[in-house]
Amino acid sequence: MEAPYPAHWEADVVLADGGTAHVRPIKPADADRLRAFYSRLSDESIYFRFFGPRPRLSDKEVSWFTTVDYVDRVALIATIGTEMVAVIRYDKTGPGEGEVAFLVEDAHQGRGVASVLLEHLAATARERGIERFVADVLPANMKMMGVLRQAGYTAESSFADGVVRMTLDLTPTETSTGVTTAREHRAEARSIARLLAPGSVAVIGASREPGGVGHTVLRNLLAADFSGPVYPVHREVRAMAGVRAYPSVGAIDDQVDLAVVAVPASGVIEVVKECAEKGVHGLVVVSSGFGETGAEGRERQDELARIARAYGLRVVGPNCLGIANTDPAVKLNATLAATLPGRGRVGFFSQSGALGTALLQRVAQRGMGISSFVSAGNRADVSGNDLLQYWEEDASTEVILLYLESLGNPRKFTRLARRLARSKPIVVVKSGGTPAGHSAEALGLPDSAVSSLFSQAGLIRVDDLIQLFDVGQLLAYQPLPAGPRVGLVTNSDALGLLAADACVAAGLEPLPPVNLGASAGAAAFGTALADRLDSPSVDAVVVIYMPPIPGEDSAVAAELLRVSQDSAKPVLATFQGHLGMHPDLVVGSVPSRGSIPSYAAPEEAVRALEYVVRYARWRARPSLPPPELPDIDPHRARTLIHHALQQAVTAAPAVDAASVSTTPASAASASASASAASPSARSFFAEPGPPVEADAADVAELLACYGLSVWPAEVVRSPDEAVVAAERLGWPVVLKVAGAEAARRAGTVRLGLAGPDSVRHAHAEFVAQFGEDVELAVQRMAPQPAVPTVVSVTENPAFGPVVSFGLGEVTARLLLDQGFRLAPLTGEDAAGLVRSVRGAPLLFGEYGYPPVAVDALEDLLVRVGRLANDLPEVARLELDQVLVGREGVIILGARATIRTPPGPRPDGGPRRLA
Numbered sequence: 001m002e003a004p005y006p007a008h009w010e011a012d013v014v015l016a017d018g019g020t021a022h023v024r025p026i027k028p029a030d031a032d033r034l035r036a037f038y039s040r041l042s043d044e045s046i047y048f049r050f051f052g053p054r055p056r057l058s059d060k061e062v063s064w065f066t067t068v069d070y071v072d073r074v075a076l077i078a079t080i081g082t083e084m085v086a087v088i089r090y091d092k093t094g095p096g097e098g099e100v101a102f103l104v105e106d107a108h109q110g111r112g113v114a115s116v117l118l119e120h121l122a123a124t125a126r127e128r129g130i131e132r133f134v135a136d137v138l139p140a141n142m143k144m145m146g147v148l149r150q151a152g153y154t155a156e157s158s159f160a161d162g163v164v165r166m167t168l169d170l171t172p173t174e175t176s177t178g179v180t181t182a183r184e185h186r187a188e189a190r191s192i193a194r195l196l197a198p199g200s201v202a203v204i205g206a207s208r209e210p211g212g213v214g215h216t217v218l219r220n221l222l223a224a225d226f227s228g229p230v231y232p233v234h235r236e237v238r239a240m241a242g243v244r245a246y247p248s249v250g251a252i253d254d255q256v257d258l259a260v261v262a263v264p265a266s267g268v269i270e271v272v273k274e275c276a277e278k279g280v281h282g283l284v285v286v287s288s289g290f291g292e293t294g295a296e297g298r299e300r301q302d303e304l305a306r307i308a309r310a311y312g313l314r315v316v317g318p319n320c321l322g323i324a325n326t327d328p329a330v331k332l333n334a335t336l337a338a339t340l341p342g343r344g345r346v347g348f349f350s351q352s353g354a355l356g357t358a359l360l361q362r363v364a365q366r367g368m369g370i371s372s373f374v375s376a377g378n379r380a381d382v383s384g385n386d387l388l389q390y391w392e393e394d395a396s397t398e399v400i401l402l403y404l405e406s407l408g409n410p411r412k413f414t415r416l417a418r419r420l421a422r423s424k425p426i427v428v429v430k431s432g433g434t435p436a437g438h439s440a441e442a443l444g445l446p447d448s449a450v451s452s453l454f455s456q457a458g459l460i461r462v463d464d465l466i467q468l469f470d471v472g473q474l475l476a477y478q479p480l481p482a483g484p485r486v487g488l489v490t491n492s493d494a495l496g497l498l499a500a501d502a503c504v505a506a507g508l509e510p511l512p513p514v515n516l517g518a519s520a521g522a523a524a525f526g527t528a529l530a531d532r533l534d535s536p537s538v539d540a541v542v543v544i545y546m547p548p549i550p551g552e553d554s555a556v557a558a559e560l561l562r563v564s565q566d567s568a569k570p571v572l573a574t575f576q577g578h579l580g581m582h583p584d585l586v587v588g589s590v591p592s593r594g595s596i597p598s599y600a601a602p603e604e605a606v607r608a609l610e611y612v613v614r615y616a617r618w619r620a621r622p623s624l625p626p627p628e629l630p631d632i633d634p635h636r637a638r639t640l641i642h643h644a645l646q647q648a649v650t651a652a653p654a655v656d657a658a659s660v661s662t663t664p665a666s667a668a669s670a671s672a673s674a675s676a677a678s679p680s681a682r683s684f685f686a687e688p689g690p691p692v693e694a695d696a697a698d699v700a701e702l703l704a705c706y707g708l709s710v711w712p713a714e715v716v717r718s719p720d721e722a723v724v725a726a727e728r729l730g731w732p733v734v735l736k737v738a739g740a741e742a743a744r745r746a747g748t749v750r751l752g753l754a755g756p757d758s759v760r761h762a763h764a765e766f767v768a769q770f771g772e773d774v775e776l777a778v779q780r781m782a783p784q785p786a787v788p789t790v791v792s793v794t795e796n797p798a799f800g801p802v803v804s805f806g807l808g809e810v811t812a813r814l815l816l817d818q819g820f821r822l823a824p825l826t827g828e829d830a831a832g833l834v835r836s837v838r839g840a841p842l843l844f845g846e847y848g849y850p851p852v853a854v855d856a857l858e859d860l861l862v863r864v865g866r867l868a869n870d871l872p873e874v875a876r877l878e879l880d881q882v883l884v885g886r887e888g889v890i891i892l893g894a895r896a897t898i899r900t901p902p903g904p905r906p907d908g909g910p911r912r913l914a
Contacts, residue, residue, distance in 0.1 A: 005070040008903035009124055011912035012309040013078075016112030016183070018191035018281070019312040020913065021085065023120050026075040030084065031062050033077075037084040042106045048141040049103045051163075065089075071128055076121050078113050081276060081311045088117040096131035100168075102144070112187065114147045119180055119910035122153070122170050133168040152176030184911045185389050191314050192382070192390035195282040196325045196372050198257035199228045201334060202249050202280070204271055205262035205287070206232040206240055213286055214262035215240070216336050217322065221260075224324075224333035224340065231256065249278050257281050260322065260334050265289030265297070268304060268318070276311030283308060284334055285317035286353075291378045292319050305380040309913065314386075320377025321356030326370060327396065335375065337361070342590055344369015345476050347397040349387045351405045353377040359403065359465065366580025368473050369590055371397040381913070383408045388416045391424065399475045401468055402428040409914040410798045411907035414457040414822060421458030422623060425475045425615055428454065428461050429468050444796050445820070452820040452836060453799065456829060458618050460611050470608040473581065473597040478570035480616040483539040486609065487532030488513035490544035490602075491520045495574070499542055499602035506610035511538065521552045526559035533567045540613070542605050543573040543596075550576070557584030557596075565594050570612070572605050573598045626824040627862060629707065634870045637705035640698060641873045641898055648692040691875050694896040699877075703894060706863045710891045713779040719763040723756045725778040731755065732781040735762045737774060752781060779892065786885035787842055787852055791861065792878040793823065793868040800905045801868035803861060807839040808881040825865035830858040843884060856888040872901040872908075 003025075010024040026034075038046075038057055046054050057065070068075050068089070075089035085108045090098035100121065104113050125133070137144050145164065149155055153176050154169040201221060206214035214232075221230050222241055231252050232245040239245050246252050249259060249271070259280045261271050265287050275283060290301035301318060308315045316323055322335030326343040333340050337357045341364040348363065348370050350356045356375040363370060371394065374387055384402055391397045400420070407413055407430075417426055430450065445453075454461045462468050486508050490496035496513030503510035514532070516524045525545065532541045541564075545556055553576065564571040565587075575582050575598040585596040599605035694702070700710040714725040715738055726733040737748040747769070750762035759778070766774055788808030796802045801823035806812055819836030821829045834840060834857060845851035860882065868874060876897040883890045906914070 006127075006903060008909070009076070009120070011120065011910070013116050013120075013911055014184070014187040014191050014913060015116065015312075016110075016187050016190070018187060018194045018314070019080075019111065020191070020309045020314065021078045021080050021113065021116075021312065022310050023076055023078050023117065023912075025070060026066050026068060026077050026087065026089075028063075028066050030066050030077065033079075033082075033084045034062055034066055034087070037087070037105060040105055040107070041103070045103065045106055048138055048144065049101065051138060074121065074124055074128070076117055076124070078117055079310065080108075086113045086117055088114070088121050090121060090125055090130065090133060092130065093134065096129060098125055098130045098133055100133040100135050102147075109143065112183065114144075115151065115183060116911055118147060118151055122151075122168075123904075123910050126170055130170065132170055135166045135168075137164045137166060138162075139164055150179065152179035180911060185392070187911075188386050188389040189393045191282075192386050193393075195258060195284075195314060195316065195382070196323060196332065196374075196390070197327070197330050198281070198332070200231065200255060200257050201226060201228065201332070202231040202233050202246075202252060202256045202259045203262065204233040204249060204259055204275075206234055206245070208237060208240055212262075213336065214260075216338075217260050217262060217286065217334060218243075220333045220335060220338060220340075223338070224331050226331050226333070227329060228257075229254065249274050249280065252278070255279065258334065259283050261285045261317075262287055265300060265318070269300070269307060272304060272307050272311070272313070276307070276313060280313060282314045283316065284320065284322050285315060285377075285380075286320055286322055286336060287317075288319045290318040290380070301378055301380050308381060315381035316374060317353075317377040318380060319353050321350070321353045321375035323375070324370070324373040326372070335360075335373070339364050340373075342369045344371060344591060345396065345398040346370050346401055346472055347387065347391045347394065347399070348373045348401045349384050350375045350403040351377070351379060351384070352403060355403065362465070362469060366469055366473060367583070367586065367591060368469065368476065368581060379406070379408060385409060385412050385416055388413075388420055388426075392416075392420045398424060399472055400424060400426045401472045402426065403465070403468070404428060404430045407798065409906050410453075411800045411822070411905065412914065414453055414459075414799070415907055417454075417459050418457040421615075422619060425612075425619075426459050427468055427471050427475070427611075428459050429463075429465060430454070430461060444794075444798065445802065446816070448816075448818070449802070449804070449820040453802070453822055455618075456821050456832070458615065460615050462611060466604075467607065467611070469580075470599065470604055471611045474570065474572055474608045474612055475615075477581070477591055477593060477595040477597055478572065479568050480619070481540040481570050481609070481613050482568075482616070482620075484508045484613050485537055485539045486510045486606070487535065487538040487541040488544070489516065489525065489528045489532060489541060490514065490546075491516045491518055491525075492544060492546050495544045495546060495602050499544060499606055502603040502606040506606055508606065508610060508613065511535075518548050522555035522559040525556050526563050529560060529563045529571070533564065533569055533571070538569065540570045540572070540609055542602065542609065543571060543575070544602055545573060545575050546577065554584050557582065560596060561585060561587065561594070564596065570609070571596050572609060574600070574602050574605055577601070621828055624826050624828060626826050626866065629863060629866055631707045632863070632866065633705045637702055637867070637871060640702050640705070641871055644694050644698050644898055645692065645873065645900060691897040691899045694898050696894070699894045699896045702867070702896065703891070706867045708860060708863055708891060710894050711779060711782060713777045713893070715775060715777050717775075719760040722759050722763050722776065722778050726753070726756070726759050729778060729780040733759065734779045734781055735759060735766070736777055736779065737766060737770065738777040739775060782883050782890045782892065783885050783887070785850055786883035786890070787849065788881040788883055789857065790878070790880045791864055791882050792880070793864055793874065793876065795868070795872060795875045795901075798906060800907065801865070801872075801874075803833065803865050803868065805833050805861065806837055807842065809839070812837070812839050821861075821865070823865035824869040825862050827858065827862065830861040830865070833861055834858060850886060852884040852886055853888050854884070857882070857884045860889050860891075872905060873898050875899050 005025050072092035077084050078086040086104040088102035090100045092098045148166050156167045158165050203218045206218045232240040234245045235247050237245050259275050291298045325332040337360045339361050353375050486503050488499050493515045500510040514528050532538050577600050578598040579600045581591045582598045587594040716722040732752050732754045735750045753759050790806050790808045792804050794802050804818050804820050806818040817837050819833045821833045842849045878895045879891050881892045
């Protein structure tokens with residue numbers, strides 16, 4: 001039976017201590033669960049909730065509390081396992097107002113349950129037209145008042161008759177959003193910290209057979225000298241590898257923090273339940289036989305994640321390599337890889353379990369160290385997003401390397417990455433098309449768009465694994481360059497020229513190479529390097545040391561280290577063709593800051609430097625919010641959208657269920673009370689209906705709400721109508737074929753028509769070419785010269801609103817010369833979007849074109865981005881074409897597709913695991 005409430009009202013959440021819980025609306029079937037919950041409450045908790053003693057709930061009260069209408073009366077509960085641990089509710093008390101109350105089981109107070117429930121209830125209330133909560137609280141109930149005040153909403157309080165009345169305005173604010181983000185960050189970081197720094201580890205499925213999965217993990221844990229106890233679990237044997245074994249995890253006398261599960265897939269669910277009963281914090285499931293095997297395995301994987309989260313456990317895997325932490329206080333190698341790199345400053349996430357061993361071997365061969373490593377495998381629960389939260393807090397991690405095959409929540413990923421990349425570089429290899437369903441196209445975007453969105457977030461996306469490590473080692477051990485100017489010091493003229501050519505090809509600015517000659521020794525290299533580092537015209541130095549006969553290798557390396565130690569400029573080398581951290585170029589017993597990375601060839605060194613220069617340029621730009629737009633009216637825009645959707649419902653009753661808001665409040669009245677700061681908070685979600693093509697007049701009015709105007713045009717059906725329209729609009733005019741596809745075809749526009757005869761002649765040509773039924777439009781001729789461009793917005797199911805930009809010429813369309821950015825756009829985002837397309841020079845006065853008003857174009861992009869961010873109902877908006885002239889921009893045509901959104905955006909709404 002279908003639930004009587006939207007599916008997105010249910011969510012798995014991470015609590016403040018890193019555990020998990022499930023949030024969902026209460027149901028009548030929860031009556032016994034509510035009674036059991038109530039029986040575990042302390043007298044004080046009951047007193048604070050009901051303002052007096054109440055030993056038990058009557059059957060009538062239980063029925064009242066568990067039977068709600070999910071509109072005027074809504075209650076959410078938090079469950080862990082099968083038990084209810086908290087409840088929160090509102091009852092509508094007047095227009096736009098609801099009374100709120102909550103109750104948390106004493107054993108779970110202080111875990112952040114109340115705050116996350118309040119976030120979720122506030123979101124459901126806004127969907128139902130509730131604008132504020134009121135709560136009557138006893139003065140001694142400091143915990144409840146603290147939860148309400150710390151939510152970040154605008155709060156007021158008054159005191160009367162011995163009760164504090166608190167009123168919360170549920171309009172999302174910058175403060176409330178910041179509170180939610182900070183809590184999410186702390187909770188998810190803590191949940192990963194519990195996985196990577198356990199006090200004890202159980203290996204479930206360990207066996208005595210060498211080569212077995214469980215046996216391998218057990219041996220690797222012991223060989224790494226894990227700092228805590230290790231417990232093999234096997235139903236039959238008494239000891240393994242000299243360590244006492246236990247028949248089940250429940251038989252272990254002490255606390256178990258982490259369990260590595262290596263049993264057949266069919267037995268994993270039972271093991272999860274045993275671990276939940278034991279109080280295990282996290283699982284690493286190395287077993288295969290899940291989502292990678294097909295539909296049946298996928299169902300098993302979903303069940304694994306559901307049960308684990310329900311009982312408060314985080315899960316790495318299944319079908320993964322494992323996790324590792326090189327912290328000397330932990331020494332965790334819970335992986336299948338016997339070769340683990342030493343201690344370092346790089347955090348490494350690999351989605352692929354199969355590639356994980358090879359990747360770790362490559363890191364070790366290069367002499368790079370890692371701080372921690374996680375192989376997520378099928379990523380049933382723990383994902384790269386969780387690791388970003390953890391590494392942001394981890395002082396021992398300075399660089400992050402990611403190998404991704406898919407993106408679980410791309411919008412959240414880019415949000416987290418954009419924040420983290422300001423302090424810690426993130427290098428990512430994102431496979432473009434494997435495995436099935438993980439490609440960029442599966443996300444509804446071309447792969448080039450994913451690269452653009454990564455670039456906007458400050459991510460360093462590289463092409464392959466070799467580049468991943470090439471860039472990673474430079475970032476880990478050398479400072480960021482201040483610019484693109486490169487000094488070259490070499491003992492080979494040919495290699496120096498190759499390096500210079502590579503710099504030019506990479507967009508860097510090489511100085512003429514300093515060729516020291518084949519016989520140059522340590523003193524010559526030291527002097528030349530010092531000279532280049534001291535030069536104000538140099539931002540980075542590439543040293544090439546390839547002597548025909550090895551001689552002063554160690555001396556040269558020592559001199560390079562000595563000279564570069566106090567420099568703020570990066571130094572990288574091709575040192576005898578060595579790949580990685582050459583032992584003679586390492587500072588300290590293990591690589592540390594100041595160590596000089598080496599590359600097999602100068603071109604590879606330059607390529608790594610190119611990525612780092614680009615990242616340094618992004619990081620040097622100030623992080624600014626989207627600009628304020630005081631002349632916009634999002635309230636009016638929302639009213640227009642809801643009115644258009646209601647008109648579509650009236651015109652097509654068959655889509656009524658898919659298009660009508662589920663709230664009893666009218667769309668117009670809800671719009672009038674929406675927040676200017678976050679009008680999207682007033683979206684009312686239902687099942688997604690079929691897209692509706694908005695009327696041209698509505699689109700023009702919608703754009704006007706954001707300070708954008710559409711150049712007037714009139715659709716005509718005869719030559720006489722065309723002449724009359726031209727007279728009304730003013731000569732000269734344009735006659736063009738109307739419709740979404742016309743702008744993409746050549747020969748569909750006649751320009752500069754200066755009189756009735758030319759209009760009639762053009763009309764006759766179009767009829768002859770396209771038939772009597774062709775739909776034509778007359779438009780006044782726009783000022784020339786101008787560069788035609790196309791701007792569009794798509795509400796992507798994975799990324800949310802994505803703004804695209806490109807030139808309007810047919811050639812640019814054929815070459816798919818487009819740039820992409822996530823909405824909303826900052827001024828810097830808009831400028832970068834304009835310059836991201838290959839045809840951008842035409843906007844800046846090159847190739848004989850006059851320079852145009854790029855600033856006006858950037859302003860238009862910011863406004864379109866704001867519109868898209870405010871209005872999730874806009875499934876697609878296309879401005880085709882936008883003419884960019886010397887004085888400003890003119891929108892020649894605009895089309896929009898609207899629909900009722902099915903739920904919050906991928907990273908919208910209250911906190912949830914995704």
